[in-house]
Amino acid sequence: MKKKHALQLIACTIILLSQGAALWARGSTPESGQTVNVYSGRHYDIDTKLYEAFTKKTGIAVNVVAGNAGETVERAVTEGKNTQADVFFVTGADVLYQLKVKGILGQLPGNITSLVPENLSDPDGTWVAASKRARVIVYDKNKNPTPLVTDYENLVQGEHKVVIRSSGNSYNRMLLASIIHANGEAGARQWVRDLVSHMARPPQGNDRSQAKAVVAGIADYAVMNTYYLGLMLRSQDPKEVMVGESLGIIFPNQTSRGTHVNISGLAISKYAGNRSNAIALIEFLLSKESQQRITDENFEYPANASVKPNKLVASWGEFREDTGDLNRIAAQVTLTAKIADEEGWQ
Known part of the structure; x- marks a missing residue:
């Protein structure tokens, strides 16, 4: 075979x-x-x-x-x-x-x-x-003018709800790998458990779908790549432009390791x-x-x-980016699949 x-x-x-x-x-x-x-x-x-x-x-x-x-x-x-x-x-x-x-x-x-x-x-x-491309957190700045979330870590704390695409997506595999690199396997497992408990819905769709869910009131925060926001703001679809204009951007972890890139x-x-x-x-x-x-x-x-x-x-502003060794982060990707599966991130 x-x-x-x-x-x-x-x-x-x-x-x-x-x-x-x-x-x-x-x-x-x-x-x-x-x-x-x-x-x-x-x-x-x-x-x-x-x-x-x-x-x-x-x-x-x-x-x-x-x-x-x-x-x-x-x-x-x-x-x-x-x-x-x-x-x-x-x-x-x-x-x-x-x-x-x-x-x-x-x-x-x-x-x-x-x-x-x-x-x-x-x-x-x-x-x-x-x-x-930076992996950022977005929110509806009309409904939530003073967001309290600042880091990937406190994204999964508190009373708010989050939308994010599947764990099998390459962007999320590398994001989780960067969390393993920063916080170790145990810290990453806890992060995934907390993320799952904060999900407004099971993972579905692409990054644009997450942004639309925030503006629709389904969730308070979404995780997405910055370039999708640019594509939405320059879209020929007025609905996508409206969503893009409603979003505020949080560059996570500016007082620690920096935003995952x-x-x-x-x-x-x-x-x-x-x-x-x-x-x-x-x-x-x-x-x-x-x-x-x-x-x-x-x-x-x-x-x-x-x-x-x-x-x-x-x-969108200047930001501190995570400059961790991308080879070492990428080496954790196999482990991310295991963690996501065992901790319930579809």
Whole structure:
């Protein structure tokens, strides 16, 4: 069965790569025939725009194989030395960590990792952040003008109700991993027990759903990523704009470790067949121009330290971020699933 599953994965990969190549061949394949293959766990329009800009600038076509985090890792591991991947562009330090420990990643040049703060790149030089998103607490500022919650810890204390998406979500896995890193397993278990007791409803929907539940009066607080708020405020849907305008943001743990920040990240395959093109693409995605577009169009925080956040993003205020070792935090993700399951967080 394992052999059959592996063969199916390889066949799927070949099909997806063919589809990706065909997609980019329409108006973007250069006369030189140069390409770079990206295994991507991201799903944002800005990425497609940046790939197109890269092709226009360099003449290098970008072939994209899309999949969720698990599919991306499993595909790369299954293919091994025969992988078509040159670049990994994924969401979550936990995914980068998995690729690293499975020996999939190659070494990035120092001039690339030096573009971001030290805590946003792997000390061994195998991955680098491309953007950041803060995991914050939101509330309805019209109904609750003086919120008492300040930390992840006191979010789960008191009489209020909370909404949050499932524990299986990658954003929450890393959040809980950061709590393990800060407070130990016992502290994290207690946090989950308290969280479950404060839930206004069983986990459901995405981050936008949690925000809407707060404004609808279902809960007092929600946990969400900052960039979703930006997308809601710039939505074409008036209802989403209304929800976004009603929300206040709390950056948790400003007097202690800081707000949990996860990343989207870039890495190069150890077996990259187009290594020079891969390095060129990563450099392009970390350039000031690309980083500015990521924050302006997707409302993420730029990873490049020389780029300022979009004005809307900056209007939410400066905050202290948790600069804990993302590899050590990501190493706790397996334990988060066990804790969540045993303590009742669906």
